Amino acid sequence: MNLPGLVVPVLLVGAWELLVRIDVLTFTYLPPPSDIVAAVGGLVTDDDLAGRVVHTTAIALLAWAVALAVALAIGTAIGLSPKTWRLSMASIEVMRTLPAVALVPVVLLVLGPTVRAEIVVAAYAACWPMLISVASGLQGAPPRLIDVARQMRLSKTRVVFSLMLPAAAPLILSGARLALGISLIVVVLAEMVGNPQGLGAGIVEMQMALQPESMWVYVLCVALLGTALNAALLLTARLSFSNLLVKDRP
Amino acid sequence: MTEVGAPETDLPQARPADAVPRLEVRDVSVSFTVKGKRRTILEGVSCEIARDEIVGIVGRSGTGKTTLLNLLGGILRPSGGGILLDGEPFDKPVDKVITVFQDYNQALLPWRTVRRNVSLGIERRLTRAEVTDRVDRALEMTHLTDNANDLPWQLSGGMQQRVQIARALVMEPEVLLLDEPFGALDAMTRATLQDDLLRLQRETGFTVVFITHDVDEAVYLADRVLVLGGSPANVVREVVSGLPSERDQLDTRESPLFTTARRTLADELWGEGR
Numbered sequence: 001m002n003l004p005g006l007v008v009p010v011l012l013v014g015a016w017e018l019l020v021r022i023d024v025l026t027f028t029y030l031p032p033p034s035d036i037v038a039a040v041g042g043l044v045t046d047d048d049l050a051g052r053v054v055h056t057t058a059i060a061l062l063a064w065a066v067a068l069a070v071a072l073a074i075g076t077a078i079g080l081s082p083k084t085w086r087l088s089m090a091s092i093e094v095m096r097t098l099p100a101v102a103l104v105p106v107v108l109l110v111l112g113p114t115v116r117a118e119i120v121v122a123a124y125a126a127c128w129p130m131l132i133s134v135a136s137g138l139q140g141a142p143p144r145l146i147d148v149a150r151q152m153r154l155s156k157t158r159v160v161f162s163l164m165l166p167a168a169a170p171l172i173l174s175g176a177r178l179a180l181g182i183s184l185i186v187v188v189l190a191e192m193v194g195n196p197q198g199l200g201a202g203i204v205e206m207q208m209a210l211q212p213e214s215m216w217v218y219v220l221c222v223a224l225l226g227t228a229l230n231a232a233l234l235l236t237a238r239l240s241f242s243n244l245l246v247k248d249r250p
Numbered sequence: 251m252t253e254v255g256a257p258e259t260d261l262p263q264a265r266p267a268d269a270v271p272r273l274e275v276r277d278v279s280v281s282f283t284v285k286g287k288r289r290t291i292l293e294g295v296s297c298e299i300a301r302d303e304i305v306g307i308v309g310r311s312g313t314g315k316t317t318l319l320n321l322l323g324g325i326l327r328p329s330g331g332g333i334l335l336d337g338e339p340f341d342k343p344v345d346k347v348i349t350v351f352q353d354y355n356q357a358l359l360p361w362r363t364v365r366r367n368v369s370l371g372i373e374r375r376l377t378r379a380e381v382t383d384r385v386d387r388a389l390e391m392t393h394l395t396d397n398a399n400d401l402p403w404q405l406s407g408g409m410q411q412r413v414q415i416a417r418a419l420v421m422e423p424e425v426l427l428l429d430e431p432f433g434a435l436d437a438m439t440r441a442t443l444q445d446d447l448l449r450l451q452r453e454t455g456f457t458v459v460f461i462t463h464d465v466d467e468a469v470y471l472a473d474r475v476l477v478l479g480g481s482p483a484n485v486v487r488e489v490v491s492g493l494p495s496e497r498d499q500l501d502t503r504e505s506p507l508f509t510t511a512r513r514t515l516a517d518e519l520w521g522e523g524r
Contacts, residue, residue, distance in 0.1 A: 144356035150325060151343050152371035152421070162370075166361050243361040243401060 029212040036220070039213035047202065047214070053221060056187055056198035059115060060229070063122035064183040068176060071127045075134025076160065079168075085139065092131065100125030100186055108194035118195050122186040126179035133175025137168025169244035173237050180233055184226050199225070270337045271298035272425060272457045273322060273347075278331035279482075280317055291317045293482035295331075299425075304451060304458040306468035308519060309478030315461045316429055318478065322459060323349040323427050335425070345371075348418040352430040354410040358402040358417075365389070365398040368416045388416040391450060408439035412446070419450070426451075428460040432467070441499050444471055448497060465519065469493075469511045470502060477518050487518045 013033050019025045020032040043049040078084050078092075104121050111117035141164045149159045165172070191200025199218050206215035237245060275297045281290040291314040299305050309315050320326035321333055324343040332339045335346060348371075351357040358367050366373075368385045376384070389395045392412040402410050411431060418426055431447075432440040444467065451458055462468050468475045469491050477487035491511035493502060502508055 142356045144351060144353055145359070147325060147349075147351065148357050148370075151323065151349055153343055153345070154370075158374070163359065166359070169361070241361075243363075 029210070031213045031216065035213045036216040039211075039217050043202075043214055043217055049202075049217070049221070052197070052199050052202050052218070053225065056184075056191065056200065056222070057225060057229070059118050059198065060122065060180075060184040060187045060225075063119045063187060064126055064176075064180050066119060066123040067126035067130055067179050067183060070123070071130035071175070071179070072134055075131040076138060076165075078131070079135035079138025080160065080164075082139075085135065092128070096128035096132070100182070101189060104186065104190050104193055108190065113194040113196065115195060115197075118187050118190040121190055122183045125186045126183040129178035129182065130172075130175040133171045133178075134168065137171035137175075138164050140171075141167045166244055169241060173245065176237075177230060177233060180229055181226060184222070184229065188222055271334075272301045272303070272336060273299040273459070274334040274337075275318075275321070276332050276334065278321060278328045278333065280314070280321065280326065281329045290482040292321075292328075293484065295484050297476060297485055299457060299459060301457060302451070302455050304448075304471055304473050305460075306472035306475040307459065307461045307478060308463070308465065308468050308475060308515060309483065310519065311463070313478045313481070314483040315478055318483075319349065319427050319429050319459065319461055322425070323347055325349065345421050346423055347425040347427060348421050348423040349427040349429065350411075350414050350418050350431050352433050354407070354414050354434075355402070357414055358410060360402055363399050363401055364394055364405070364413050364416075367402065367413055368420055370417060371421050384420045384422075385416075388419040391419060391453070392416040392446070406439070407435050408443055411435065411443060415447075415450070419454075423456055425457040425459065428458065430461050430463060433463065440467070445497075445499065447471065452495070465512055465515045466503065468515060469508055470497060470499075475511070475515060477515065479518075489514050489518070 016025075017032045017034060020030060040049070078088055100121060103124065107121040107124075108117050111120060138160075145163050145167060146159070149163055154162070187198070188200035188203075191198040192204045195201070196205075199222050202218040203215055203222075206212075206218060275295055278292060278295045279290065280292040281288055283289070295318065307315050307318060317326065321328055324333070324340055324347060327341045333341065335344065359370070362370075365385055368388055369381050372384060373381055385398075386395070389398055392415055394409065394412055394416055397405060397409065402413060405413070411434075415426075415431075428447075432443050435443065447458070448471065450456075458471075460471065462471075469489075473490065473493075473495075475489045475491075476485045477489070478484070479486040489511050491507050493505065493507050493511075
């Protein structure tokens with residue numbers, strides 16, 4: 001735990017509380033932190049805060065899983081064949097620079113305000129960083145490993161699964177982390193403008209209801225969720241693939 | 251094309267070759283096309299390597315030593331001519347000929363333990379008991395038994411190179427090819443590994459072909475040293491030290507046979523060109 005790292009946030013929250021209380025910050029809809037904390041209880045009992053968290057988490061993870069599967073398959077195909085790389089990289093660069101945020105209304109219109117729409121648009125957005133890290137991780141595999149594989153007459157499948165993908169693991173993990181963050185952002189956005197469920201919908205509903213404290217609770221829930229998901233991913237990766245992620249390796 | 255240099259009269263002659271040499275390089279040429287330009291690395295190279303022989307290859311950097319070794323390992327196909335193993339032509343990797351690379355940190359899998367690195371080539375081909383058995387033997391021969399469960403980066407450079415040698419040994423090769431195997435190691439470690447290699451060769455009787463940039467190492471390890479030179483390269487000189495097979499880091503290096511062979515090689519490599 002990085003305890004000194006907590007000093008800055010604590011100071012900032014303290015300053016916020018103080019400045020609102022002594023009327024330096026006088027916005028009608030800017031509550032002090034203490035009021036936000038006080039609003040949590042009401043939301044848990046009356047607005048199903050837990051249900052919203054579960055919904056958003058589940059959809060974000062589902063979209064992320066879809067993105068991982070698609071990106072691993074396509075990224076492997078691109079990373080293994082220089083021909084496919086040359087053929088597809090230009091299109092990928094164009095498609096990934098198109099902000100997924102702009103596609104949210106489009107997808108919602110096509111698929112309607114559904115869970116499916118949330119998953120499709122979030123998976124689409126999350127796919128790119130993962131795809132690129134898989135492809136470039138495979139392409140950058142040490143050529144010497146390929147010599148070793150040929151020398152040992154390993155099958156093509158084994159070269160990919162036992163040598164190249166493990167060698168690319170650190171890069172793939174960072175792609176997966178980026179993908180998870182993006183998945184959560186896009187899911188929340190889709191809930192704000194389309195499917196009226198989860199934390200995103202909660203933020204908008206509380207805004208409409210002019211309840212800034214409750215709105216802030218949902219905003220902070222999204223922030224905490226993002227941090228928690230990232231930490232959980234890192235922990236899982238370290239526990240399951242510790243050998244693959246050794247830092248000291250040359 | 252460069253003529254193959256006649257052996258020096260004051261040096262011992264190579265012993266007569268076996269009926270069928272372990273490895274035979276027959277009029278081999280290698281060319282690459284780089285940016286539309288055709289470049290010939292080796293041209294008309296021929297040599298024979300006998301069973302249980304230890305052959306060193308020296309030459310200035312960029313002459314094509316590694317190219318020649320890759321040909322012997324079946325990693326590279328010749329543009330012309332052929333390579334024969336026990337009289338049979340081959341042009342792809344075979345289990346009987348295994349290469350040990352200089353860059354052990356690139357050639358080992360950093361996420362696998364020593365044991366799992368060593369078993370890489372046989373783990374899907376043999377039963378579990380056979381794999382364990384062979385790996386145990388290879389680890390014992392390379393003095394790595396106590397490090398079986400370590401990861402490569404937890405070991406010293408010399409030990410990592412021994413892991414690579416153990417990984418070659420489990421394949422039970424007839425020929426071990428080593429590309430500047432000890433080049434990245436300090437002098438002490440290097441001497442130890444040289445003696446380890448000689449001991450392993452005596453125990454198992456495999457043929458050894460190694461590249462080195464170190465003239466002393468070439469003479470100390472090898473029965474015969476081939477000097478590669480020219481562009482395109484060929485074997486320009488063959489030096490046979492005539493040293494007895496039992497070698498010692500101190501005595502051997504002071505023996506007249508050693509210093510004569512060493513001088514001949516050094517003259518060939520640097521002397522006359524300067």
